[in-house]
Amino acid sequence: MAFLQANIYSNVLEMEVMVDVILPQQTEKTIGTATQNQGDDIPVLYLLHGMGGNHSVWQRRTAIERYVSAYQLAVIMPSTDLGWYTDTSYEMNYWTFIAEELPTIVHELFPQLSTKRANTFAAGLSMGGYGAMKLGLRKPERFAAVASLSGALAMAESMENLLQLRSQAYWEGIFGPIADFKGSDNDLIHLIETLEPSRAPRFYISCGTEDQLFPASEYAVEKLTNRQIPVTFESGTGVHDWQFWDQWIQRVLAWIHEG
Template identity: 45%
Template sequence: MARLAVNYYSQVLGMDRMMQVILPELSDHMPAWTAADLQDIPVLYLLHGMSGDQDVWSRRTSIERLVRQTPIAIVMPSTDLAWYTNTTYGMAYLDALLDELPKKVATLFPQISQKREKNFVAGLSMGGYGAFKMAFSNDQFSYAASLSGALMGDPNFPNRTTWQNDAYWEGIFGDMSQVLGSKNDVITLAKQQVASQKHLPKLYAWIGEQDYLYQNNLTTLPQIAALGYDLTFETSPGTHDWYYWDKQIERVLEWLPIAYQPEERLA
């Protein structure tokens, strides 16, 4: 596998951006892939949480090792602290990631598939919200996974002032009392997708039972499932911590429709 740090210019945001890319390649140290095996390869867009960036998944999990034997690309972008949202202060982060980034990936890495059935998105915490938001916003992704997602699908969302001040939240979303039912509410987006699209993404969610977002997930996810989504929702002991996300990202890889082959299962 190759791991690439890619600098590119975002026309949407008007500034330079970075993404990390894990890309399968032909090598004596890799499985007996042919050039044909590495064409039209599936891709997982892997999203970070509030304290992270495009490098954090590579630094704090085993993602590169986990996919070493599997022909899948991993694209890890950054949204800074913008919650995968077109902010009220005029920065269209959602458009940059949802529309512009896949086109940039297609230009730079033509071997990565653009087919819906081979495009997936997953994230943790803020990135779990982002993964569902992106999957509900258009027909690009066939699978979406949220790990410890801050899904904001209920009026009792945890006290935001413990993370940032009110001015920060209003800069992202505007009037926070109006978020539910808006374009930034995952349940509203899911309802709109059900009404407008024939194909719905398959969903996976995990939350630790000691996570402060546990009740948020228990409230939000059944509402999404009731709309007709194929949702796999799992819980287990755990807190809001990389120890658990490192374990759960492998569960996501097992769930995706790819030929996932961890090293320890090789003959």
């Protein structure tokens, strides 16, 4: 596998953005890590960070490069600051960047990556789990499968907990007035309830049973199941930390591969 660190310019954000990229590469080694380059039409995973992270955090905190080598999967890891993958009220349009501009840039720079829905996936942890789910729910024509690890999936139902994490000014800077969040295009539960099931990608949701966001994952799974939208829910002992995410991202990759 090849690991690249890229500085790209975002016209949407009007700023330089860092993106880490893992690409399949033809290699021959004697230590059990030989990989092959599939040429064109390489499957691609957009892997999103959580609060406090950036483009580098998956590479630094897990063995993601080694994990994906078994699947010949390209991985795109962008930095989106603390913007919650949302077009914010302070005019930083992180949603438009991640959902529209970034894929265009990626395919311009790496034309060997697939543009097919069947070969395009998204995953993330915590804030990134929210972002990945939003991609799958709002852009179902683009993604075959989407995974959330410890995601903030029921924000409208737990706003009081969010206000303990950050101030109201912060959340309204991201999403606008709190009173308008429920039922908006940023409310994942609303998106689940309005998505046509026949258009939906496959969803995978996992959360540690000791994580304070575990009830949110259960609630989202219940809503998906009620709509007959395909969802796999797996949980295990764990809290909101990298020990859990390093373990379960491996399961996510296997689930994507199993199709």
